[in-house]
Amino acid sequence: MRLLRHRPAPPAPASPGDVLARAEAVHVRLGSRPVLHGVSVTVRAGEVLALVGPNGAGKSTLLSALAADLPVAGGTVRIHGRPAAEWSAPELALRRAVLPQSAALAFPFTVEEVVRMGRAPHAVSPAEDDLAVAEAMAAAEVTGFAVRPFSALSGGERARVALARVLAQRAPLLLLDEPTAALDLRHQELVLRLCRERARAGDAVVVVLHDLGLAAAYAHRVAILRAGRIAADGPPAEVFSERLLSEVYDQPVEVLSHPRTGAVLVTPKRNL
Template structure:
């Protein structure tokens, strides 16, 4: 990435992860700045979720180091870390009978209690994620998309300067996919460092400042959407014929399959 990232809030230096002798991540070096939305893309098994887990502190790498706000990630205390970064994992199921509002309110737990402010933040998060009408519902009764939006609202309520989202659009309909990415974009525009794992290259192109494309645990491309989403790069990484067109209204790359009939 050519942009100046000397003020990076998050840095991965030589990070490697191995499972059963196989390199899931192989000597990855990356930096992430505040005020940016970075999309991690790549085929299944490329290392996207593993990279997110290492960067967020949920997985300790076999080699390398991760620094958050200048300090080694391992030196952070759990409560302080939860005030600095929030994480939306792929598996966000809640297996207890909490209401939607109670789950979202859990995002406030790392912060010093302030009932009035906490209530205001929770209500705003419920509204942003379009789950206000579900506030009293038992989370175990929700559809997949409703549960995903509830988990996203909990992340919003945590109000952290660094936000990790692992496939936040996977269970969502078209309207809510766009809504979640618009909110993620607005968080970045307000100064947060947002890192999101996506499978949809067009969602990445439409909302991210930067795309990091992974392939077999290594960085295949890193840059602005137009720099990364080229026909040559996508076909090499995904082994799938594509056309890369110009989106008619957004002015960003539009990726479509080019399989012969």
């Protein structure tokens, strides 16, 4: 018989538009180096918010600050309306789930054991845990290698297992750092569809992306970071302009409309 320790209760379901996380004039330093400079951003239930920008712009740092995994030097991060520091670790684990850029384990856990780690914050029945794990593995398409050691997987397979762990956690705020970086085309689309599905179900999703095409296709809102500041924040169709993106990335780009759907397409200008 599994012994259930006392754990805090999960939050009540959010309504569309509820603010689940907010950075208010946040400053972050890594060592002696300032990385974020007065950044403000709001994360709402029912939305996918993509953080984009060039390398070193502060995307992952902002995500870590929103997750309360990184202390801020100034400003405030609020999660579910309260300053992040006021939540205990178990309370935070019921409110936000974090997918880091890379996942490494020192012990030979199986895929299913790794995904089951996402259930650690919950004090529910084993049957409910089993269901959450099974649904998460199916969504991430990792059920077929549930008994394989995590260490024996390819980089893309590990990334999907790590995502399944986050899904199994069933927190209303998902914070994903470059979840598509190691994935092939099919699984990149799968991951972003899952993000939209979670938002449609009422969760808030923040995802760091390098692929502007994916951000334009799947994000409800995009925050463009440049040198630790927000250069623009809004729907992709409004903030993805040729002038701004060319300036931010120091690379000429074209912003086009898809000939059939009218969706925003972003492509570098190339002289071939």
